[in-house]
Amino acid sequence: MPLHIPLDNSYARLPARFFAPCQPTVVARPGLVRVNAPLAELLGIDPAALATEEGVAVLAGNRLPDGAEPIALAYAGHQFGHFVPQLGDGRAILMGEVVARDGKRRDLQWKGSGRTPFSRGGDGRAALGPVLREYVVSEAMHVLGVPTTRALAAVTTGESVMREGPLPGAILLRVASSHLRVGTFQYFASRGDAEAVKTLADYAIARHYPAAAETSQPYRALLEGVIERQAALVAGWVSLGFIHGVMNTDNTSISGETIDYGPCAFIDAFRPQAVFSAIDRNGRYAYGNQPHMAAWNLARLAETLLPLLGESEGEAIAVAHGLLENFGGQFESAHLEVMSSKLGLATAAEGDRELIHSLMGHMAEASADFTLTFRTLAGAVEDEAPFREVLSAAPRIGEWLDRWRARLAVEPIATAERVAGMRAVNPLYIARNHQVEAVIQAGLRGDFGPFATLNEVLARPFDEQPGMERFALAPKSEERVLQTFCGT
Numbered sequence: 001m002p003l004h005i006p007l008d009n010s011y012a013r014l015p016a017r018f019f020a021p022c023q024p025t026v027v028a029r030p031g032l033v034r035v036n037a038p039l040a041e042l043l044g045i046d047p048a049a050l051a052t053e054e055g056v057a058v059l060a061g062n063r064l065p066d067g068a069e070p071i072a073l074a075y076a077g078h079q080f081g082h083f084v085p086q087l088g089d090g091r092a093i094l095m096g097e098v099v100a101r102d103g104k105r106r107d108l109q110w111k112g113s114g115r116t117p118f119s120r121g122g123d124g125r126a127a128l129g130p131v132l133r134e135y136v137v138s139e140a141m142h143v144l145g146v147p148t149t150r151a152l153a154a155v156t157t158g159e160s161v162m163r164e165g166p167l168p169g170a171i172l173l174r175v176a177s178s179h180l181r182v183g184t185f186q187y188f189a190s191r192g193d194a195e196a197v198k199t200l201a202d203y204a205i206a207r208h209y210p211a212a213a214e215t216s217q218p219y220r221a222l223l224e225g226v227i228e229r230q231a232a233l234v235a236g237w238v239s240l241g242f243i244h245g246v247m248n249t250d251n252t253s254i255s256g257e258t259i260d261y262g263p264c265a266f267i268d269a270f271r272p273q274a275v276f277s278a279i280d281r282n283g284r285y286a287y288g289n290q291p292h293m294a295a296w297n298l299a300r301l302a303e304t305l306l307p308l309l310g311e312s313e314g315e316a317i318a319v320a321h322g323l324l325e326n327f328g329g330q331f332e333s334a335h336l337e338v339m340s341s342k343l344g345l346a347t348a349a350e351g352d353r354e355l356i357h358s359l360m361g362h363m364a365e366a367s368a369d370f371t372l373t374f375r376t377l378a379g380a381v382e383d384e385a386p387f388r389e390v391l392s393a394a395p396r397i398g399e400w401l402d403r404w405r406a407r408l409a410v411e412p413i414a415t416a417e418r419v420a421g422m423r424a425v426n427p428l429y430i431a432r433n434h435q436v437e438a439v440i441q442a443g444l445r446g447d448f449g450p451f452a453t454l455n456e457v458l459a460r461p462f463d464e465q466p467g468m469e470r471f472a473l474a475p476k477s478e479e480r481v482l483q484t485f486c487g488t
């Protein structure tokens with residue numbers, strides 16, 4: 001069957017100043033690394049056709065599918081607190097959009113497909129390592145239930161990219177609910193282009209917050225919606241020990257998805273102020289700072305929307321403040337809900353928040369493995385030994401277990417049901433840094449077997465998988481990854 005991608009583009013219909021038309025650069029020898037078959041099916045694309053020579057040529061950007069209108073999107077952004085009025089898609093090109101089988105519109109984007117008018121000094125390329133990393137981690141996040149961009153396919157280019165030395169080049173076909181960012185609003189607001197901000201807001205409402213259009217104040221409802229989704233998103237990250245690493249406003253999605261997997265990492269040995277990113281020298285995006293930084297990013301979004309939020313500047317500022325103030329409470333309640341379920345609590349009771357914080361305190365004291373703490377806590381309903389082993393360096397963990405048991409006793413749930421419920425929210429397998437690193441090293445040697453295996457294990461993160469026990473282990477001290485790097 002010839003490849004058919006049912007493209008139906010809307011962003012390319014926006015005013016010309018929203019993007020720059022451009023073509024992916026033809027690469028030397030496209031080679032398929034992996035096609036995400038279930039995602040292809042969801043998008044109405046035949047996965048087998050993607051794996052043909054024609055399909056791989058499309059994935060590499062060597063051939064345009066019918067209906068493609070390649071464009072690089074304009075955006076700005078605060079990077080580590082400093083405003084850059086023009087960033088834009090410098091190493092990514094939007095192929096177009098597809099209305100998937102679930103009725104939702106999604107972007108298909110090449111990442112690493114060559115220079116665009118927004119590339120500035122960069123080469124527009126991606127190295128194999130960051131492509132494999134984004135593929136594994138974004139797909140793992142998706143199955144863990146956290147909103148995220150996804151990976152449709154990865155291909156090698158047969159060319160080298162120059163970083164500290166030459167590295168094999170690769171391209172990721174990324175799928176997103178959209179690529180609208182806080183930085184997209186900032187791009188127009190900082191140019192004083194109020195008309196474009198309004199056009200963009202209307203587009204964002206139609207695409208992501210259609211209910212807002214039915215209210216008397218659609219732009220307030222838009223801001224409210226983005227705040228709500230970011231609060232839920234960051235609560236999801238925090239509940240899994242995930243550190244995004246580059247929460248710049250250009251990496252903050254309006255749809256509420258995790259976007260741009262650069263120096264991201266899942267914590268192993270727990271530290272509330274853990275930082276992995278080599279470029280985050282001041283810990284701006286440390287694990288525990290993520291809610292604050294999301295709130296900061298949302299304030300930047302609110303600033304761009306001010307002319308749409310009220311009749312006068314004073315009214316608009318008051319409205320923005322009122323909505324931004326909700327973030328803290330929304331994050332706290334989303335966090336409490338998800339953490340309560342991780343502790344096996346079905347209802348809310350006074351003291352739950354403290355019980356959760358107290359466990360995190362013991363974890364920090366013991367440098368306990370984040371993922372194994374919660375997974376063994378599920379087992380502790382019946383057998384405490386593995387949990388006590390993980391928390392062995394927390395001398396008072398027994399007292400905490402007593403309090404937890406007393407709290408569980410308030411809810412008469414059958415043990416088997418409770419254990420199963422806890423195992424369904426506390427993953428056994430996550431994209432551990434050392435395993436992602438091992439997969440990348442194998443990939444650099446041309447062996448994509450470990451990459452395939454890791455993807456398959458992470459596709460069922462909550463199920464014990466016989467023979468795959470090694471993927472559940474915390475890194476040995478010599479395996480620990482202490483720093484992660486951007487894809488640039």
Ligand code: AMP
Pocket residue numbers: 087088089090091092118119120121122123124125126246248251260262486487488
């Ligand atoms: P990031 O923080 O990785 O999301 O990237 C920030 C900005 O740098 C975006 O505008 C990217 O398009 C741009 N960028 C990153 N890497 C490259 C590259 N290799 N070539 C061109 N632009 C790049």
Ligand code: MG
Pocket residue numbers: 250251260
């Ligand atoms: Mg980015």
